[in-house]
Amino acid sequence: MGPSWSTHLFLVVLPLTFALASLVLFTLGGRDEEIPRGSPQNPQVDVDGAPNTQPPGVA
């Protein structure tokens, strides 16, 4: 008995389904919003008082 259609589904179609699902979920994901420097999420200074050198983030 050779490989059946279920073997090909399992080995080929299933991984492609995961790739497709990932792409669909990525496409349906929300928009990114900017967080201005100085907001609580992106403070002017680090926790030890050093200047925050990170670029403004997005939320």
Place this chain on the structure above:
Amino acid sequence: MNVHTTLVLVVTAYMAALLWLGWWAARLTRSPEEFFLAGRSLGAWVTAVSSTAASESGWVVLGAVGMAYTQGVSALWFAPGCLLGYLVNLYLVAPALRRQSAQCGSLTLPDWLAHRFPSHGKSLRVASVLVILLCLGGYVAAQLTATGKAMEAILGLPYRTGILLGGLVIVAYTFAGGFRAVSWTDFFQGLIMVFALVSMPLMAVAAVGGYSPLLAQLAAQDPQAVSPTGGRSGWALMSFLVGMLGIGLGYPGQPHVLTRYMAAASPRAIRQSQLIAMLWGILVFYGAGFLGLAGRILMPQLATTGDPEQLFPLLAKTMLPPWLAGIMLAAILAAIMSTVSSQLLVAASATSHDFTEQVLGAARTGPASVLAGRLAVLILGLAALWVALGEVRVVFWFVLFAWSGLGAAFGPVVLASVLGWNLTGKGALATILTGFFATVAWKATGLSQTLVYELPPAFALATAAGWMFSHWERRRAAPRQGLP
């Protein structure tokens, strides 16, 4: 130049690259946020590849390949199990965890839980730290023994010298560069892993004539080897599928993976990392599976006279020129070392930040906190090395249960939190403790072997405990607050 010298040169260059990344990261590390979370600066590629490399240890390049060799096509059920875990982690957990942890300034997973459930903050920190240390302590030691075995097999180094060499390199770059070093070395190691687990299977499948000839030859060997059920039926099939797919339940509870999402520079980085990480997972898991299947045709003698888990290094040495075989063999070390350094840093941050600073109240300035983190890495790393050098084989028991213990303890509480379920502080504490102790009890009573893999039942028990305690706490609070 002979084969051995070439292998030594490639592995030496690999180790040197790790140490250089550690030195580079150390120059950028001044604050606790830098040491424990790389200043929340990880881009999409580093977030994606480092998180996946951290979650997949030597198991994927040795164990999964050997399992596909031994069991045939049905062994590949681990891949959808893991990829479902990736989907949940990347699309549900990562965006919410990154946002919430940035808002409350959390540096660690226990830190985030304490902010999320302030009424039981201290208890949650203590429980989380204990679970992390119990699970990850043994895990790190066991992975270090795997490093020794890999060095022995690849370079012919004595077992203990291999443990010392690999362990000291890991401790050195984690000590120096903290989270940034661990993330970038994991990124580098994740690229080596995906290169190895794409190119090796392609060459192996081509060597047996391609996809269809591979399946035809497997079917000629054993018709069950090409069946997705492997000839199982009834309860045996159900138990097998629950166990294989249940592996994915562990992903939302792994602190060394979750912290990568917390360290992402932006939600845009998280979004882009979703696609990259999923692609990495599909390539690596199915690559490992197809390598095992092709190896069954190329090296049939391993089934009776050898160890199928050594298929990857044996095929690399047989099929490839020495320099390329060296890169492939470095992938084995990469898989092991990327997990060890991530777990070591999480254990150290739980000890120095959560326990000594937040629970015991040791007040530290920024530089002192970084120094305490480095000392915790050094002490825990050397302790794990000491255990590994003692050849305490029982530590492998920890590897088997650490994934489940962390997954069942933290998975339900993380999912409930990011999905906005109405979990209370008592409920969160009950979830963590029930998940951990249910895993231990299930394993200790042998139900893992006789009934089903411990993670799905422990996860379900932890979720039920969280729901019951939350319900009970809300009912007790309602009359006091004059609520109906």
